[in-house]
Amino acid sequence: MRVVRWLCVSALSVGAALLGCATSSGDGDPPGGGGAGGGGGGPACGVGTVACGGVCTNVDVDPANCGACGKACPNGESCAAGSCSGSCWGNQLSCDGKCTDTDNDPLNCGGCGAACPSGQLCVQAKCAAECAAGTTQCSGSCVDTTQDPAHCGQCGNICFAGEVCSDGKCSPSCGGALTECSGKCVDTSVDPKNCGSCGTVCSTSIGEVCSVGKCDIACLGGSTNCNSVCVDTGVDPKNCGSCGTVCGAGEVCTAGKCALSCGGGTTACAGKCVDTAVDPNNCGSCGKVCATGQSCQNGACTLVCSGGLTKCGSQCVDTSTSLAHCGGCSKPCASGYTCTSGTCKLVCSGGTTNCSNQCVNFMTDVNNCGACANKCATGQSCVNGACKLVCSTGQTACGNQCVNLNTDPQHCGTCTTVCPTGQSCQNGACTLVCGTGLTNCSNQCVNTKTNQNHCGACGNKCTTAQTCTNSVCVNNCDPTLNLATTATATSNGGGSGSLGPDNMNDGYGEADCSAQGWHWISATSSSGSAYAQLTWTTAKTVGRITIDTAACAVAGCGVLAGRTVAGGTIQYLSGASWVTVGTVSAKTDDWTFTFPSPVSTTAVRITGLYAASCGYATNPIVYEFKAFGC
Known part of the structure; x- marks a missing residue:
C-alpha cells in the first residue's frame, strides 16, 4: 500500500525548504524516520525532510543545508537536487538562494520579491483571491495535484526522489501520452509552458495558447481556451461542458457531462472517456500509445497507408513509381529501368535517348550522331550532333588534316600562317633558326656559354667586373690582391x-x-x-x-x-x-x-x-x- 505523506509546507514555492510539523501515515516510517543529519532529540520530521539545528528542512533545495546539514551554498548560488548550482531546474527562479516557482509562490508571484497582499494567492504568476479551476490551494499556493510532485493527488503528498506525479499518483514514469518536464508529467499538446516539447513557452501575454503542440492565437481542432490551455470540454473532467466545470471524485466527463461511467462503448482513461478501439493514445487499453505513423484499428496499432499508397510489408509505397514494387508488391524493375504508371520501362537520362533499347547520346555517339542509326564515317567524330574531323589534344583541324599550330611551320599559330625560309615555328610564332650550340635571343643567334649579355640564358647579363664562363657570370679576379x-x-x-x-x-x-x-x-x-x-x-x-x-x-x-x-x-x-x-x-x-x-x-x-x-x-x-x- 502506498504511503500517504503530509507535510506543513511554507508559503514559498515547491522548491523552497520544507519546514517542521510534518507527519506521515500508512505503512511508511514514523515521523522523523530516515532523515539524514537529524539525530539527537530534535523535532520529528516528515518524509523528504531532516532536522538541521532543530528545524525540519528539505536538504534537496535548502541553500543553507544543501545535500547535508550545515553545507551552505556560496553567495549567488541555489540548491537543486542537493547540489549547489548557479541555475534552477525548469521554469524556476533563484529567489534569495532558493529555487522558486514564481507561477504559484505568493511571496514571489511573477518574480522574486513580488509578494501578494495578505490573504491573496498566486495564480499563474498573478495575485488572485482564489485558485483557478483545476488547481488546489496547498499552503498558500495554487497547484495542480495531478502533476505536482510535492502535492501529488492531495496537498502534502510528496513523491520520492526519482518519481514523478502522473494523473495524481506517484510513479516511476509518466503514463499515457504525458511527458516528464522538470519532474512534472505534462501534456505537451496543450501545456503553454511546454508546448510541443519541454521548455517551449507560449507568449500568453499576447494571447497565445498551446494547441496541438504549437503556440497559436486560437485553439484548433474544436478545442476550447480555458485559462490559456486548449481543452476538449467534451471529455475534460476539469472543464466538462464548459471552462471550470470540474467533475466529482470517481466521475468522468463524457459528451460534455459528468457521469459515474463512460457510455457509448468508451472507456475511462485518466478521467477521460475514450474509444480504445480507435484512440492512438489508448489503443486496446489505457496508456497504450501507438508509434508514429501507426493508427489504432480495432484496438491494435496498425500501419495504415493513405493517399493512394499500398502496404507492402512494413512500408507504405506508391506502386505506380516504386522500383521494388512496380505495379504490385514485390515486383521489382531490372537495373537500368524505371517504374512509370506501374510498368517497368527503360528510361534514358542525362541527355541520352533510347535507340534500339540502348541509351545513347546524340551529341557524341558516332553510331547515332544527331539521330538513331546516323553513323559517322571513319576518322570522324560526333561533335554536338554532327559528324566532324576531330583532332587529338594539342592539334587543330586545318582543312582535312590535324596539325600542331605551335610547331608546324606551314600552319604557325593559325591554319594560314606559313613561316619564311630559315625560320621555324616555336610556340605558335615564326622564329629564327640557330645552328648547333647557338640560341635565339631577341632574334639573334648567340652562344649562351660565353655571351656577356645572355650568359646561360637569354637576358642574363654579366657585369663589367664579370666574365661569362661556361654559362656562368664569374667575377674577374686579381690573384695578387690581398x-x-x-x-x-x-x-x-x-x-x-x-x-x-x-x-x-x-x-x-x-x-x-x-x-x-x-x-x-x-x-x-x-x-x-x-x-x-x-x-x-x-x-x-x-x-x-x-x-x-x-x-x-x-x-x-x-x-x-x-x-x-x-x-x-x-x-x-x-x-x-x-x-x-x-x-x-x-x-x-x-x-x-x-x-x-x-x-x-x-x-x-x-x-x-x-x-x-x-x-x-x-x-x-x-x-x-x-x-x-x-
Whole structure:
C-alpha cells in the first residue's frame, strides 16, 4: 500500500525548504524516520525532510543545508537536487538562494520579491483571491495535484526522489501520452509552458495558447481556451461542458457531462472517456500509445497507408513509381529501368535517348550522331550532333588534316600562317633558326656559354667586373690582391699590444718581423678552441688563404724554432652559420689552402688551430694571414 505523506509546507514555492510539523501515515516510517543529519532529540520530521539545528528542512533545495546539514551554498548560488548550482531546474527562479516557482509562490508571484497582499494567492504568476479551476490551494499556493510532485493527488503528498506525479499518483514514469518536464508529467499538446516539447513557452501575454503542440492565437481542432490551455470540454473532467466545470471524485466527463461511467462503448482513461478501439493514445487499453505513423484499428496499432499508397510489408509505397514494387508488391524493375504508371520501362537520362533499347547520346555517339542509326564515317567524330574531323589534344583541324599550330611551320599559330625560309615555328610564332650550340635571343643567334649579355640564358647579363664562363657570370679576379688588409683580424688570445692580432693582416710578413712585429696565438700541439679570423664589413669573394708562420726547424726574429701553425679547420661565414670547406694538417712551414670554389662571405677563419709537434711545439706564430679572391 502506498504511503500517504503530509507535510506543513511554507508559503514559498515547491522548491523552497520544507519546514517542521510534518507527519506521515500508512505503512511508511514514523515521523522523523530516515532523515539524514537529524539525530539527537530534535523535532520529528516528515518524509523528504531532516532536522538541521532543530528545524525540519528539505536538504534537496535548502541553500543553507544543501545535500547535508550545515553545507551552505556560496553567495549567488541555489540548491537543486542537493547540489549547489548557479541555475534552477525548469521554469524556476533563484529567489534569495532558493529555487522558486514564481507561477504559484505568493511571496514571489511573477518574480522574486513580488509578494501578494495578505490573504491573496498566486495564480499563474498573478495575485488572485482564489485558485483557478483545476488547481488546489496547498499552503498558500495554487497547484495542480495531478502533476505536482510535492502535492501529488492531495496537498502534502510528496513523491520520492526519482518519481514523478502522473494523473495524481506517484510513479516511476509518466503514463499515457504525458511527458516528464522538470519532474512534472505534462501534456505537451496543450501545456503553454511546454508546448510541443519541454521548455517551449507560449507568449500568453499576447494571447497565445498551446494547441496541438504549437503556440497559436486560437485553439484548433474544436478545442476550447480555458485559462490559456486548449481543452476538449467534451471529455475534460476539469472543464466538462464548459471552462471550470470540474467533475466529482470517481466521475468522468463524457459528451460534455459528468457521469459515474463512460457510455457509448468508451472507456475511462485518466478521467477521460475514450474509444480504445480507435484512440492512438489508448489503443486496446489505457496508456497504450501507438508509434508514429501507426493508427489504432480495432484496438491494435496498425500501419495504415493513405493517399493512394499500398502496404507492402512494413512500408507504405506508391506502386505506380516504386522500383521494388512496380505495379504490385514485390515486383521489382531490372537495373537500368524505371517504374512509370506501374510498368517497368527503360528510361534514358542525362541527355541520352533510347535507340534500339540502348541509351545513347546524340551529341557524341558516332553510331547515332544527331539521330538513331546516323553513323559517322571513319576518322570522324560526333561533335554536338554532327559528324566532324576531330583532332587529338594539342592539334587543330586545318582543312582535312590535324596539325600542331605551335610547331608546324606551314600552319604557325593559325591554319594560314606559313613561316619564311630559315625560320621555324616555336610556340605558335615564326622564329629564327640557330645552328648547333647557338640560341635565339631577341632574334639573334648567340652562344649562351660565353655571351656577356645572355650568359646561360637569354637576358642574363654579366657585369663589367664579370666574365661569362661556361654559362656562368664569374667575377674577374686579381690573384695578387690581398683582401686581408681591409679586414679586422682576431684570435682566441695570445700576444697583445705590439704583438696583438692586428699584426696578422698589416701587410708585413716574416721578412719584416723584427721591425713590424708578429702575433702569437695561445694554442698547443692538439686541436682545441684556438682560432684566427678575418672579418670584413661587406661581403668579399674568397677563393684562397695563405698563412705566413714560423718554420718548424728555423728560429726567426729571435724566437725559438717550432712555433709553427701546423693545421686546423677552414670555415667561412654564411649568414649566421659557419660552413666548413676543408682541413689542413701536418704543416711545418708557410702554407696555402685553396677553396673548392670561391665563396661570397664576410668572414673566414681557421678554427681548432694547433702548433706543430716540433721545437717549441706551442703558442704558434702568425706573421701574416692573407686572403685572395682566386
